[in-house]
Amino acid sequence: MRKKMGAKLGLVSIMVLSLVTAACSSQNAASGVPEDGKPMPVSIMSMYFTPEPPGADNVIVQEIEKKTNTDLNITWVSPNSYGDKVNVTLASGDIPDLMLVDEPFSAQVRTMVQQGAFWDLTPYIQDYANLANFPAESWINTKQADGNNYGIPRVRPVEGGAFLFLRKDWLDNLNMEVPETTDELYEVLKAFTKDDPDGNGQDDTIGLTGLVNQNNMGSYWAIVSAFTQTTGDWKEVDGKLVNVNLMPEMRDALEWLSKAYAEGLISEDLAVLKESQTKDQLNAGRAGAAVNTVEAAWEPMEANLKSNPDADFLPLVSMNGYVNKDGGFFGMFMIPKTVSEEKMKKLLELMDYGASEEGGTLAGYGLKDVHYTEENGIKMTTEKAKTDIVAQQALGQIFMPYDKYLRAYRAGMPMDIYERNMKIIDEREAISIPDKAIGLYSETNISVGPELAKNIQDMKTKIILGKQSLSDWDNYVEKLKNDSDLQKITDELNQAYTDRQAAQ
Known part of the structure; x- marks a missing residue:
C-alpha cells in the first residue's frame, strides 16, 4: 500500500511542477x-444541494x-461525486480560479501546497474585513503544516453542531427532568422505550435512534464523547x-451502549x-x-406537530458537562x-463581498420581496x-x-423555538471543547489509518451488539497499545501538533 501511495505522490509532484511552471509563464503573460473596466472572468468549482444547480442565466x-x-x-x-471530481481536477493541472476543496488535508492537496501550487493567503486576509471576521x-483549523492558510474557509459556525436532542413533551408526560448526565440519559431512554411516553397504550417507541458506520461510531459518537470528553479519536x-x-472512558462508553442495546433502548438494527x-x-x-x-431538530418537530400540537424536540446543551465545538469550516x-x-x-475582493451581509443575503436568499x-x-x-434556484444550498x-x-x-x-435555539448556542459556547486533532497530518494514517x-469500529460494533464481551475489548486494547502502526500514527500526529502550536 505504501508503494502505491509513493507512486501516487510522485505523480502528483510531477504534475505540480508542471502546474507551477505554467503559473510562472501565465503570470508573465497577463x-x-x-x-x-470590463468584467473580470472568474472560473469557480463548487457543489450544490438543490435539485438542480443554478444556470449561467440565473438571476442571482x-x-x-x-x-x-x-x-x-x-x-x-x-456532492455525491464531488471528492472524485476534485481529485481528477487537481490531477489535471487545469484548476479553476476558485476551487472548493472538500478535503483540504488530503495527501494530494498537502503535496501540491508544499510544491507551491496554491497561493499562500496568510499575508492578505487582514486586508479583507469580512473574511478576517x-x-x-x-x-486556525484550515492551516497547513507550515502554519499558513492556502484557502478561504467555507465558513461554518463553531457552535450548534450535531449533538443529542430529545422529546421534551415525552419528558413532561413522564414527569422527568432534562438529563444532564449519561446515567440520567439512560433512565430517560429506558422510560421512552418502556413507559408509553406518547400515551397511546402501545409498545411502539424507542429511546434513541441512530446508526454506526463501518469506520466510526456514526450517531453514537455523541454518547462516546460524553464519556471521553472529546470529539474524534x-x-x-x-x-x-x-x-x-x-x-478507560471508551470502555465505559461501550459498556453503556451494550447495556442500552441489550435492553432495547437504542436501534436494534444500528449496524x-x-x-x-x-x-x-x-x-x-x-x-x-x-x-x-x-x-x-425542527424537522421532526414540525412533522409531529401536524398530529400532536405538544410535540417538542429539545437540543441538549451538554452531556456530562461536555459538548463539542466544531471546526468552523x-x-x-x-x-x-x-x-x-x-x-x-x-478574487479575495469577490469572496469578501460574498462574506458581507449584502453579498451573503443576495447569494443565499436572493432579492427581497421577490425571493424572500x-x-x-x-x-x-x-x-x-x-x-x-435561489438558496443557501446553491x-x-x-x-x-x-x-x-x-x-x-x-x-x-416559530420565533420562540428560534430564540430558544439561540440561547442553547450561547450556553454551549461557554463550555464547548474543540477537536485538537483537526487538520493534523500523519503519513502513516493516510496509508493504513482507514483499515x-x-x-x-468492527470490534466496537460487536461489543455493542453483544457478539463480543468487554473482556474481549480489554484484550483488544492491549494489542492496540503495541500496534506499530498506531504508535507511528500517534508519534506523527503529536509532531504535527507540536509544529502547529509553534507556528501559531
Whole structure:
C-alpha cells in the first residue's frame, strides 16, 4: 500500500511542477484582470444541494456579476461525486480560479501546497474585513503544516453542531427532568422505550435512534464523547495527543451502549440502519432522541406537530458537562498559482463581498420581496426562490457570511423555538471543547489509518451488539497499545501538533 501511495505522490509532484511552471509563464503573460473596466472572468468549482444547480442565466448569478464586475463561470458538481471530481481536477493541472476543496488535508492537496501550487493567503486576509471576521477557529483549523492558510474557509459556525436532542413533551408526560448526565440519559431512554411516553397504550417507541458506520461510531459518537470528553479519536492529555480507544472512558462508553442495546433502548438494527430510516422514525413519533445539529431538530418537530400540537424536540446543551465545538469550516476555496497576484487579490475582493451581509443575503436568499420576505428579522423564502434556484444550498455554498446563529433557524420555525435555539448556542459556547486533532497530518494514517479505523469500529460494533464481551475489548486494547502502526500514527500526529502550536 505504501508503494502505491509513493507512486501516487510522485505523480502528483510531477504534475505540480508542471502546474507551477505554467503559473510562472501565465503570470508573465497577463494578469488575468481586464484593464478597460470590463468584467473580470472568474472560473469557480463548487457543489450544490438543490435539485438542480443554478444556470449561467440565473438571476442571482447575474446580480452578483453586476455588483462585483465579474463574469462568473461556475462548474457545479453533485456532492455525491464531488471528492472524485476534485481529485481528477487537481490531477489535471487545469484548476479553476476558485476551487472548493472538500478535503483540504488530503495527501494530494498537502503535496501540491508544499510544491507551491496554491497561493499562500496568510499575508492578505487582514486586508479583507469580512473574511478576517471569520471565527479564529475557521482560520486556525484550515492551516497547513507550515502554519499558513492556502484557502478561504467555507465558513461554518463553531457552535450548534450535531449533538443529542430529545422529546421534551415525552419528558413532561413522564414527569422527568432534562438529563444532564449519561446515567440520567439512560433512565430517560429506558422510560421512552418502556413507559408509553406518547400515551397511546402501545409498545411502539424507542429511546434513541441512530446508526454506526463501518469506520466510526456514526450517531453514537455523541454518547462516546460524553464519556471521553472529546470529539474524534484523539484527546490532549498532559500536552500530548492520546488515542481515545486506549482510554478507560471508551470502555465505559461501550459498556453503556451494550447495556442500552441489550435492553432495547437504542436501534436494534444500528449496524445496517440508513439515515433516512432514522428520520422516518423521528418523523413518525416512534423515537425519543437522536443526534443532529440544533436547527435540524425542527424537522421532526414540525412533522409531529401536524398530529400532536405538544410535540417538542429539545437540543441538549451538554452531556456530562461536555459538548463539542466544531471546526468552523466545511472545506475551503483554494486559488492556484496560475492566477496572477493582481487577480488573486480581486478574487479575495469577490469572496469578501460574498462574506458581507449584502453579498451573503443576495447569494443565499436572493432579492427581497421577490425571493424572500422578512418579518421580525426572519427571512421566509417564496415559491419564486424555488423556481429561480435561489438558496443557501446553491450559491450560498460559495458566498456566505459568518453567522454565529446559522444553526439556530430553519424555514418555518416559530420565533420562540428560534430564540430558544439561540440561547442553547450561547450556553454551549461557554463550555464547548474543540477537536485538537483537526487538520493534523500523519503519513502513516493516510496509508493504513482507514483499515485500522475499520477494524477498531468492527470490534466496537460487536461489543455493542453483544457478539463480543468487554473482556474481549480489554484484550483488544492491549494489542492496540503495541500496534506499530498506531504508535507511528500517534508519534506523527503529536509532531504535527507540536509544529502547529509553534507556528501559531
